[in-house]
Amino acid sequence: MLSRVAESLYWMSRYIERAEDITRILTVNFHALLDTRLEDLKRGWQPLIEITGDQALFAQHYPEYTAQTVSEFLLWHPANPNAVIACITRARENARSVREQISSEMWEHINRLYFLVRGVNRAGVLRGPHEFFSQVRDGSQAFQGVTDATMPHGEAWQFIQLGKFLERAEKTCRILDVKYATLNTLREGTPEASLQLIAMLKSCSAFEAFRKESALQLQAGPVAHYLLLSPIFPRAVLFCLKRCQHAATAISSATLGENSRPDGAAALSLRTLGRTCSELEYLDIEDVLDARMHPFLTHLLRQINQIGDEITRAYFNAQIIQPSPRRQQAQQQQ
Amino acid sequence: MTAPATQIDQPILTGNYEVGPFFDEMFENNGQPRLHYRVLYEHLSTLTRETFNERRRAADISFLYQGITFTVYGQQEGIERIFPFDLIPRIIPHAEWEFLSRGLTQRVMALNEFLRDVYHEQRIVRDRRIPAELVFGARHFRREMVGVDVPRGIYAHITGTDLVRDERGNYYVLEDNMRSPSGVSYMLENRQAMKRTFADLFERYGVMPIEHYPQELLNTLRSVAPDRGVEPTVVLLTPGVYNSAYFEHSFLARQMGIEIVEGRDLVVHEGKVYTRTTTGLRQVDVIYRRIDDDFLDPLSFRQDSLLGAPGLFSAYLMGNVALANAIGTGVADDKAIYAYVPEMIRYYLGEEPILNNVPTYLAVNEDDRRYILEHLDKLVVKSVNESGGYGMLVGPHATREEREAFRARILAAPRNFIAQPTISLSRHPTYLNDELRGCHVDLRPYILYGEQITIVPGGLTRVALRSGSLVVNSSQGGGSKDTWVLYD
Amino acid sequence: MRLFIEHLTTLSYDAPINEAHTEVRLKPADAGGQRCLSFKLLTEPVKAHVLAYIDHFGNDVRYFDWLQPHQRLSIAVTSEVLTAPLFDPGAGELTPLEEYDYCHPTAYAPADEAICRFAGPHILPDDPLGTARTLSEAVFRSIKYERGATDVKTTADDVIRLGRGVCQDFAHLLIACCRCQGIPARYVSGYLYDPKFFGDTAATHAWVDVFIAGHGWISLDPTHNCEQNERYVRVAVGRDYADVPPTRGVFKGNAKETLEVRVVIRAL
Structure with a gap:
């Protein structure tokens, strides 16, 4: 497969996932804050911007964190490269550039989603966002479902998996990181703390699943354990990284042997993935609770970024494409 | 604009249709439908606006969701529009098509001979049948191609020839697009949409198929592959996703099952062209390129080009890769060279042209120039190197200032301009604002030249719409129709 | 040699x-x-x-x-x-393309007013060979050989304005002058063997071929005001430098x- 095509599939997938994750975080916040006292409202919106890591950019455009400013920023502010609309646009641009690689159904779904977010009545969304949020979520999930159902599970599909799960692992880490910071300011067992835990789980679509594991208490330790280490919940970090590992292995076994990449970047990315997975598998959750959570997640996020970089180097056009300058020429001057 | 509610159950074809002082494809001057349009006529006479609008809306939405769009620039972000599509098909009787097909074949053969000649012996110039100035001064003449033998001697693998009809219904060739003619994807998608929308009509007419075009194109491309003992690898080279014709590039690549590549996907090594893949480099044999000569290779042509691949031209010279169309075909679609196509047909083939040229005056010739300048208010003046309706003066519709501006431009660079009498293009009933109106049409058939010349029956009928479709307005005011060539 | x-x-x-x-x-x-x-x-x-x-x-x-x-x-x-002890003019005639290419202005050798004014006084009516030789000498006399005054991008009209230049500039100016008189002229890239150039001063050389009907090519070096002789090594020809770097x-x-x-x- 063309390196550029692999890269586009990977990013198409990451951007769709990113759009869905941001939308879900917004949804949960709208719900959660309905039960919040007025003075806590401001505090309730700021963490969303922290999750995407865009505080500085946000501050350039808005004086304060409100439902309206944060939603606007996360949904469609033109300066925000990670706004939902920007993500879906870029996912579609990537899909368009590999139109012949994906199925017609995938293309139709991503188009529909694109025209949905482009054409939506923005004022209406800010007044009552829920329908729009669920449309975006449904659009993304339908796209992912159609992808699995209509595309051969070969090399192209594996790059899509890689993108989706790496993005998801990263977002779960960030949600944990931010929500945990708030949680650490609250006393365990208070209603506020419980609400935060519920919001954290819902941000990862994990509330119902967590509840079904009847043995688990709604406390910081078990929740963190579930979101980090569940081997069966599809948004848990370990689950996602395992899927990445699976996809990366499939890709490299298809390409190895005749692989002419001399620097062994493919092997490198596999090693980092493997190491990160083992680290999680042998993790004692008690070791990373409370104040230790943030440093641990920082470390984990760094690993995830490194995996992304190594995949880029192994399979994509790693070199930056520069214009081709013409060489100098010598004057004939004797 | 919607029709008053009382008319919604009226048929879309009423007695109000005006043929006007034009050749109408569907109606005789007395308002009677032409023989080959009778079945369609009866059908339209029973079809209500409501039903028709419903079908039209369904077709538009399906185009939009399938991304059958082109990009309009000039605003902050490119705006995507569907290419407006009119559901009333244009119908061509079999015998008429046979005639066109023979004429087009003859024309493309002569043009290809011309290309082979000007890049080798230049006999036609030596014999003074066409001025050297016109050929060698043409912007798209590629002197780098002189003496280069291309596979099978074929330069113009894909030609899109624009045909129009005058008020008496005579066909004329308006221009031959020999660089990378576009629009064929609309031809194919229009047919799909018509089959979804008017399956019943297809059953009553015998319409010749066009769906094999991608396979014919692939055969054509494969026929020029260098022989290296393996199945040839064919790729389509696109300027990229932001190009306005990207949909078509992607569509054709998908239909042919070949890879679509950008310049940055290609690398030339030791005179061979490769794609960069996740498993390393893979050799390419044929490039169906949808970028202009200028941008193919920054080493040999425009050095600021990021769209091509450095070294590509040397690989081409060494015969290690084939390009379709060949480099340098642009000289044959120069509008001043166009005037000499009938002469080429006589010179190379010893035949009389089957299809007429539009009479053409070359500003570079003194007599012609005087005539042009004296009749600026009656002529259409065209810049020789531009297409798509740019750089054009339509005399009768132009203001005095516009005409004077063109006079100055013609005097400054006569080689760059030609003029033709205005032709009142034929019209075709087209659905606009809830009724059928006559709109001007042309026809672009696609001629493939590989082991032999192949033309799928019909082509793209373009129609000048004055108002747009249901979803969006087209910026250019151009739309298209499905074109039906009937079985004998 | x-x-x-x-x-x-x-x-x-x-x-x-x-x-x-x-x-x-x-x-x-x-x-x-x-x-x-x-x-x-x-x-x-x-x-x-x-x-x-x-x-x-x-x-x-x-x-x-x-x-x-x-x-x-x-x-x-x-x-x-x-x-070659003496440059062989070749027989034959120009192809239609050569006739076009070697008579038309190029970026390095444009056909502007300054060029025509410069060439004007040196035209010998009905004597293209004489005209070419006189023009070559005129270029030699009017332009001062000086390194560093021009660079690889300098065009013939610049050279007239500057009055200085190197062989590449002399050649482009002569080509421009000949072409504006309808004399086909081409750029020759090569070497000149001259023992007085060595070390840093040795370089490539450039001069001019003109085509005279009945004679064939005549090879003139306006930098040294002579015709090509046995000390010249021809490498490539073209419309101007851009064709033969x-x-x-x-x-x-x-x-x-x-x-x-x-x-x-x-x-x-």
Whole structure:
């Protein structure tokens, strides 16, 4: 497969996932804050911007964190490269550039989603966002479902998996990181703390699943354990990284042997993935609770970024494409 | 604009249709439908606006969701529009098509001979049948191609020839697009949409198929592959996703099952062209390129080009890769060279042209120039190197200032301009604002030249719409129709 | 005359570049009575696979690529040539394309007013050969040979304005003057063997061929006010410098380039 095509599939997938994750975080916040006292409202919106890591950019455009400013920023502010609309646009641009690689159904779904977010009545969304949020979520999930159902599970599909799960692992880490910071300011067992835990789980679509594991208490330790280490919940970090590992292995076994990449970047990315997975598998959750959570997640996020970089180097056009300058020429001057 | 509610159950074809002082494809001057349009006529006479609008809306939405769009620039972000599509098909009787097909074949053969000649012996110039100035001064003449033998001697693998009809219904060739003619994807998608929308009509007419075009194109491309003992690898080279014709590039690549590549996907090594893949480099044999000569290779042509691949031209010279169309075909679609196509047909083939040229005056010739300048208010003046309706003066519709501006431009660079009498293009009933109106049409058939010349029956009928479709307005005011060539 | 030529081109970069593609026009031609006895092109530090083709002017072109990142590339060319005691004008006539190309202005040799004014006083009616020779001498007398006054991009109209230049500029000016008189003229790239040029002062040379009906090509050197003789080595011809640069190349990367050329010519 063309390196550029692999890269586009990977990013198409990451951007769709990113759009869905941001939308879900917004949804949960709208719900959660309905039960919040007025003075806590401001505090309730700021963490969303922290999750995407865009505080500085946000501050350039808005004086304060409100439902309206944060939603606007996360949904469609033109300066925000990670706004939902920007993500879906870029996912579609990537899909368009590999139109012949994906199925017609995938293309139709991503188009529909694109025209949905482009054409939506923005004022209406800010007044009552829920329908729009669920449309975006449904659009993304339908796209992912159609992808699995209509595309051969070969090399192209594996790059899509890689993108989706790496993005998801990263977002779960960030949600944990931010929500945990708030949680650490609250006393365990208070209603506020419980609400935060519920919001954290819902941000990862994990509330119902967590509840079904009847043995688990709604406390910081078990929740963190579930979101980090569940081997069966599809948004848990370990689950996602395992899927990445699976996809990366499939890709490299298809390409190895005749692989002419001399620097062994493919092997490198596999090693980092493997190491990160083992680290999680042998993790004692008690070791990373409370104040230790943030440093641990920082470390984990760094690993995830490194995996992304190594995949880029192994399979994509790693070199930056520069214009081709013409060489100098010598004057004939004797 | 919607029709008053009382008319919604009226048929879309009423007695109000005006043929006007034009050749109408569907109606005789007395308002009677032409023989080959009778079945369609009866059908339209029973079809209500409501039903028709419903079908039209369904077709538009399906185009939009399938991304059958082109990009309009000039605003902050490119705006995507569907290419407006009119559901009333244009119908061509079999015998008429046979005639066109023979004429087009003859024309493309002569043009290809011309290309082979000007890049080798230049006999036609030596014999003074066409001025050297016109050929060698043409912007798209590629002197780098002189003496280069291309596979099978074929330069113009894909030609899109624009045909129009005058008020008496005579066909004329308006221009031959020999660089990378576009629009064929609309031809194919229009047919799909018509089959979804008017399956019943297809059953009553015998319409010749066009769906094999991608396979014919692939055969054509494969026929020029260098022989290296393996199945040839064919790729389509696109300027990229932001190009306005990207949909078509992607569509054709998908239909042919070949890879679509950008310049940055290609690398030339030791005179061979490769794609960069996740498993390393893979050799390419044929490039169906949808970028202009200028941008193919920054080493040999425009050095600021990021769209091509450095070294590509040397690989081409060494015969290690084939390009379709060949480099340098642009000289044959120069509008001043166009005037000499009938002469080429006589010179190379010893035949009389089957299809007429539009009479053409070359500003570079003194007599012609005087005539042009004296009749600026009656002529259409065209810049020789531009297409798509740019750089054009339509005399009768132009203001005095516009005409004077063109006079100055013609005097400054006569080689760059030609003029033709205005032709009142034929019209075709087209659905606009809830009724059928006559709109001007042309026809672009696609001629493939590989082991032999192949033309799928019909082509793209373009129609000048004055108002747009249901979803969006087209910026250019151009739309298209499905074109039906009937079985004998 | 038998001459040995060594032509070393070194390209260095302050940061790694990659995907370099290079074209070289340095092989002495087998033309005008001259014969190339041997020719060798070597690249350093990696030996590139060199391909060859003949361009549409009939020049020998060597082409190679080097895809891996690198910061230095040197091209060492050595050749041995038997020059023509007298330039052989060739018989025959111009092809239609040559007639067009060698009579039309180019970017280096435009047909502007300054050129026509310069050429005006030197025209001999109905005597193209005489006109060409007089023009060559006029260029020689009007332009002062001076290195550094012009560069590789200088055009003929600039040269008139500056009144100074090197052989490339003399050649372009003469070509522009001949063409505006309807005399076909082409640019010749090559070498001139002159023992007084050695070390840093040795370089490539450029002069002019004009086509005179009935005579064929006449080869004039406006820099030295003479015709081509046995000390001249012809390499390539074209409409102007842009058609025949000794090296031409592109690369990918963001780096500052330094170009060094060293030429040694010895009589054998």
